[in-house]
Amino acid sequence: MTGPLRRSLTEQSWGALYDFLDPNRPGKTGPGRDEAAAARCLEVTRKLAVFFASRGCGEADDLAAETILRVAGKAAQIARSTGEDPLGYFFGVARNIYLEWLRDARRETVKRESALRDPTVHPVHDANSWRNEEAVHRCLDRCMATLTGTARRLLVSYYSDEKAAKIERHRRLAEEFGKSVNALRIEVHRMRKVLRQCVLGCVQPALAGGSR
Amino acid sequence: MNGETREDVVLRRYLLGSVAPDVRERIEERLFSDDRIFWEHLSLVEDELIESYVSNELESEDAQRFERSFLCTDERRSKLEFVRALRAYVATRQPVSISIWRRLQETVSVPAWAVAAAVAVILALPVAGGLFRRPAERSDVGATDVSASLSTGLVRSATGELPRLELSSNCKLLRLRVEPDEEHPRYRATLHEVAGGEIWSQSLAPAAVDGRTAVTLTLPCELLPVGDYYVTLRDAARPDVSPSPAAMAASSRASFRVLRP
Numbered sequence: 176m177t178g179p180l181r182r183s184l185t186e187q188s189w190g191a192l193y194d195f196l197d198p199n200r201p202g203k204t205g206p207g208r209d210e211a212a213a214a215r216c217l218e219v220t221r222k223l224a225v226f227f228a229s230r231g232c233g234e235a236d237d238l239a240a241e242t243i244l245r246v247a248g249k250a251a252q253i254a255r256s257t258g259e260d261p262l263g264y265f266f267g268v269a270r271n272i273y274l275e276w277l278r279d280a281r282r283e284t285v286k287r288e289s290a291l292r293d294p295t296v297h298p299v300h301d302a303n304s305w306r307n308e309e310a311v312h313r314c315l316d317r318c319m320a321t322l323t324g325t326a327r328r329l330l331v332s333y334y335s336d337e338k339a340a341k342i343e344r345h346r347r348l349a350e351e352f353g354k355s356v357n358a359l360r361i362e363v364h365r366m367r368k369v370l371r372q373c374v375l376g377c378v379q380p381a382l383a384g385g386s387r
Numbered sequence: 388m389n390g391e392t393r394e395d396v397v398l399r400r401y402l403l404g405s406v407a408p409d410v411r412e413r414i415e416e417r418l419f420s421d422d423r424i425f426w427e428h429l430s431l432v433e434d435e436l437i438e439s440y441v442s443n444e445l446e447s448e449d450a451q452r453f454e455r456s457f458l459c460t461d462e463r464r465s466k467l468e469f470v471r472a473l474r475a476y477v478a479t480r481q482p483v484s485i486s487i488w489r490r491l492q493e494t495v496s497v498p499a500w501a502v503a504a505a506v507a508v509i510l511a512l513p514v515a516g517g518l519f520r521r522p523a524e525r526s527d528v529g530a531t532d533v534s535a536s537l538s539t540g541l542v543r544s545a546t547g548e549l550p551r552l553e554l555s556s557n558c559k560l561l562r563l564r565v566e567p568d569e570e571h572p573r574y575r576a577t578l579h580e581v582a583g584g585e586i587w588s589q590s591l592a593p594a595a596v597d598g599r600t601a602v603t604l605t606l607p608c609e610l611l612p613v614g615d616y617y618v619t620l621r622d623a624a625r626p627d628v629s630p631s632p633a634a635m636a637a638s639s640r641a642s643f644r645v646l647r648p
Contacts, residue, residue: 235459
């Protein structure tokens with residue numbers, strides 16, 4: 176969940192949204208009360224971004240945030256109605272927002288087309304964090320060291336060849352680790368996710384704090 | 388892409404915005420369901436799509452769609468940068484090999500470096516303690532950072548046992564100082580697991596340490612569970628060549644054994 180979005184919701188609507196996403200939340204107490212709802216909210220936001228992006232909406236993140244805001248605005252009412260499927264509700268609201276976007280986009284076709292051709296329309300997210308190769312590699316060193324030896328070997332091997340060689344290597348790796356190629360893909364995907372989170376958490380403080 | 392299924396292809400096209408509306412509807416219904424396996428699968432295909440782009444594996448039309456449409460979220464742009472960084476990082480480290488023993492079964496040309504640059508290891512060695520030149524070259528059992536010196540020529544102690552390196556559970560970083568046989572401006576230093584394959588590799592410049600030229604391989608201790616290992620050095624400017632059966636079987640290969648409390 177982005178900061179601006181968090182701020183734009185009142186405490187009340189935020190609470191209602193979380194209750195909608197986690198029906199068990201009202202009965203919970205303590206610091207972990209929002210945990211499940213927050214995770215669910217993040218997942219829904221990501222799904223919404225996928226939805227809008229796949230429909231060609233250049234402002235996918237903004238439209239996903241807009242969807243969350245609209246649902247939050249009505250969450251108190253929805254939560255009271257029984258049997259409402261949260262994900263299905265988000266999907267319905269997202270479709271409406273998409274139709275609105277489409278109408279606006281048609282009005283601004285020329286503007287949109289030129290924006291799509293403009294390479295600056297998709298600036299690299301937190302690009303500065305990634306430009307300092309030395310710092311990024313230090314973070315990768317550190318994060319790689321948190322993986323098990325086998326995981327590290329697997330990950331490095333997985334990325335070490337191109338195209339045809341890569342296919343063959345992946346087949347061999349799967350054989351060596353006693354897995355199907357598909358199981359290997361899934362395992363690498365999960366490790367990559369863990370590693371990415373670790374590196375993201377490391378890169379920005381590393382740059383802010385100077386070289387280490 | 389290896390292992391790619393028909394569903395992968397459809398999901399990839401969905402992510403690039405190039406599926407028919409009815410297919411898109413079906414995918415979105417699953418996207419907004421509690422089907423976690425589907426969501427995980429879509430995330431996997433998304434990651435692999437980014438990798439394909441970074442590897443220049445996408446057809447030109449897909450690459451255009453990727454740039455113009457797919458990269459419209461912060462998260463995807465961040466993932467793209469991460470994959471680029473990871474690939475650059477891996478490129479600076481030697482690819483981890485498939486099992487050395489599998490290579491032994493294959494017919495590969497003999498690389499001269501594998502034999503010529505084999506190094507012997509002189510480590511903290513209770514069995515052959517007389518091999519140490521200076522106390523500083525011993526590993527400090529229990530320390531978080533452990534240093535050990537390696538030099539060429541000697542593989543085993545007089546008793547025939549492998550030199551031993553004792554690493555405590557506190558050990559975080561291991562610095563292996565290696566004295567090369569030949570002079571080169573830069574070396575590729577590789578740590579091998581005898582029963583497995585290459586597990587760590589770095590391109591390193593030599594430096595004078597106590598008047599002797601050496602390169603220092605720094606690696607996480609966690610990388611070395613109990614087992615037998617050896618280190619090779621080669622000229623980093625020479626192309627990478629797979630070790631041949633003859634090279635791997637050569638008795639001049641230097642080895643050491645890691646012990647844990």
